[in-house]
Amino acid sequence: MEAEDIKRAVWRMAHEIIERNHGLEGVALVGLQTGGVWLAEDIAGALLEIDGIKPPLGTLDVAFHRDDIGLRPLLPEAPTRIPFDFDGQALVMVDDVLYTGRTIRAALDALSSYGRPRAVQLAVMVDRGHRELPIRPDYVGKNLPTRRDEMVDARREGVDIGELVK
Amino acid sequence: MRHLLSISDLGVEGIEEVCRLADHFTEVSQRSIPKVPALRGKTVATLFYEDSTRTRLSFEVAARRLSADVMGFSVSNSSVNKGESVRDTVNTISAMGPDxxxxxxRSAGVPHQVAAWTGAAVINAGDGWHEHPTQALLDCYTIRDRLGSLAGRRIVILGDVKHSRVARSCVRAFTALGAKVTLVAPPTLLPPAVDSWPVDIGFSLDAVLTDCDVVYGLRVQNERQSEALLPSLREYTAQWGLTVDRAARMKPDALVMHPGPVNRGVEIAPEVLDRPNATLNEQVRHGVVVRMAVLYLLLVADPNSP
Known part of the structure; x- marks a missing residue:
């Protein structure tokens, strides 16, 4: 995927979010640190252009909620910032790449310490398969079949697949 | 890092890492449910041979906010009263598998000894006159939070330096982060080898008061005064106390800090303690998040830990 493809995918996902929620009333976005933050910002920008409303935008770091804590060194990347109350709102969680689903499980756990959204939806730029938990995305930029030994890097400038260095 | 026995175990990078992690835990503490599952299944035991309110409670709150289990031990209601040695007590507690x-x-070096006897990570919560590393870390975090950074800041550590483990840890931490530290104390309350410390020494508070960024008051430790080092508390306050008059000559944004418990009216006047630039309550609040950071670093973030 090139930068133009990313832009089109963001635009389409923004439309799908509006369609699914019948507008943007009571919709908020949360980008997962750090890869999901740029995507959440871009989706929020697209929503503003399409509908004239910029939904509340937060960021969430899930390091303290992961289930592989203790299996590898795990330091948080950037503090969580959710400067709004999302009780009763529809919360769209945004991440760059969906893989095993463990980050999303941790994120769902973390969110419950902040409040109780009416619904949580998931938007990702790339779904690369290999799920280990019963989690599926609501909005997908691109389904990209991969091998486990590959690495997927999704940025504004495009999506790269690289070999995992062992 | 296996243990936290001295500020020197951390170095500059370690102190900054603790502060960075503490930022995250500050955010956690502001959530409607201020608790994360990071240390689920781990056990933290507190082994206090000396009285403490804030340090012990602070560690226990920190451990619980990380979902660890807490085992409390205090001398007053334990088998120490039946003559059990430190080593046997440590063996007994270790056999219950704390992490x-x-x-x-009250004696310097006991945490170092304990570290040799147990497989658990050991955190020094104060040993004699030696060190109290988590106090220094929370003080660094407080100064960083208020003033942005410690680099180039002038910090006056005031009072009974000789008997103070807090002063020893703070001098190490503050100077490591680039602050200029001046010790101000009666000559009888300076430690013997103070010439080798990376600090300036002054005997007059009035001389350094006007251009310092922090006055860090130490408690006059009556329980550790074995000889007559002070003529009287009143004379101490007159010469070295942070009185209302003296506080008025400080820079308006300069901080007044104290590790607590404070002898109101001896080291620092009560009116000075109640001003917004006195950080005593913040220090206590920061103690929890800094200790969460230390526990997290020792029990989770270390790639060598099991």
Whole structure:
């Protein structure tokens, strides 16, 4: 995927979010640190252009909620910032790449310490398969079949697949 | 890092890492449910051979906010009263499998000894006159939070430096982060080898008051005064106390800090303690998040830990 493809995918996902929620009333976005933050910002920008409303935008770091804590060194990347109350709102969680689903499980756990959204939806730029938990995305930029030994890097400038260095 | 026995175990990078992690835990503490599952299944034991309110409670709150289990031990209601040695007590507690031991003892070096006897991570919560590393870390965090950074800041550590483990840890931490530290104390309350410390020494508070960024008051430790080092508390306050008059000559944004417990009216006047630039309550609040950071670093973030 090139930068133009990313832009089109963001635009389409923004439309799908509006369609699914019948507008943007009571919709908020949360980008997962750090890869999901740029995507959440871009989706929020697209929503503003399409509908004239910029939904509340937060960021969430899930390091303290992961289930592989203790299996590898795990330091948080950037503090969580959710400067709004999302009780009763529809919360769209945004991440760059969906893989095993463990980050999303941790994120769902973390969110419950902040409040109780009416619904949580998931938007990702790339779904690369290999799920280990019963989690599926609501909005997908691109389904990209991969091998486990590959690495997927999704940025504004495009999506790269690289070999995992062992 | 296996243990936290001295500020020197951390170095500059370690102190900054603790502060960075503490930022995250500050955010956690502001959530409607201020608790994360990061240390689920781990056990933290506190082993206090000396009285403490804030340090011990602070460690226990920190451990609980990380979902660890807490085992409390205090001398007053334990088999120490039946003559059990420190080593036997440590062996007994270790046999129950804690992941971290938080140790305070009136003798310097006991936490180092304990570290050799147990497989758990040992955190020094104060040993004699030697060190109290988590106090220094929370003080660094407080100064960083208020003033942005410690680099180039002038910090006056005031009072009974000789008997103070807090002063020893703070001098190490503050100077490591680039602050200029001046010790101000009666000559009888300076430690013997103070010439080798990376600090300036002054005997007059009035001389350094006007251009310092922090006055860090130490408690006059009556329980550790074995000889007559002070003529009287009133004379101490007149010469070295942070009185209302003296506080008025400080820079308006300069901080007044104290590790607590404070002898109101001896080291620092009560009116000065109630001003917004006195950080005592913040220090206590920061103690929890800094200790969460230390527990997290020792029990989770270390790639060598099991």
């Amino acid at each position: 971290a031991l938080v140790v305070r003892h």
